[in-house]
Amino acid sequence: MENDFSREFFFFLDSAKSNKLFVKFVHKSNSSELEELVIIYLTKIEDTFLEVVKYDFSKKEKFHVHYFAEDRKVYLDEVPNNETLDRVFQHLCDNWQKYYLRFIEK
Numbered sequence: 001m002e003n004d005f006s007r008e009f010f011f012f013l014d015s016a017k018s019n020k021l022f023v024k025f026v027h028k029s030n031s032s033e034l035e036e037l038v039i040i041y042l043t044k045i046e047d048t049f050l051e052v053v054k055y056d057f058s059k060k061e062k063f064h065v066h067y068f069a070e071d072r073k074v075y076l077d078e079v080p081n082n083e084t085l086d087r088v089f090q091h092l093c094d095n096w097q098k099y100y101l102r103f104i105e106k
Contacts, residue, residue: 005029006036011089013096018044021092025085035059037080041092043100052096052103055088069103 008024019042026036037057042049050068057063063076063084078084092099 011093013041013093019096019100020049021089021096023085023089032082034080034082034085037063037085039085039088039092041096041099043103045104050103052099053092067099067102069099069106 006024006026008022011021011023013019013021022038022040022042024036024038025034027033028035034057036059037055039055040051041053043052044050051066052068054066054068055063056066057080063078063080064073065076066073080088
C-alpha cells in the first residue's frame with residue numbers, strides 16, 4: 001500500500017455551500033485499477049451535513065450505492081475504475097437536486 005496513490009476532496013454543488021460531494025479514491029500501486037472508491041453526496045440540514053447518496057467500494061465490500069432517503073443499498077455489477085469515478089461524479093453533479101428532494105420528503 002505504500003506505493004498506492006490516493007486523493008480525497010470536497011466539491012460544493014451550490015453557491016450556498018449546503019450541498020457537496022466528498023470523493024476519495026485509492027489506486028493500486030502501478031495500476032489504473034481502483035482499490036477503494038467513495039463518493040458521497042451530502043446536504044446540510046440544521047447546520048449538520050447528512051449523507052444522501054453514497055457510492056462505495058473497498059476490499060471489504062463490492063461496489064454498491066446506498067440511497068439514504070429510502071434506506072436502500074444496491075450492489076452494482078461492475079468493478080470501479082477511472083471511468084466509473086468520472087461517470088458517478090458527473091451523475092451526482094447532474095442529479096443532486098432530485099436526490100435532495102427525495103431526501104427531504106422522507
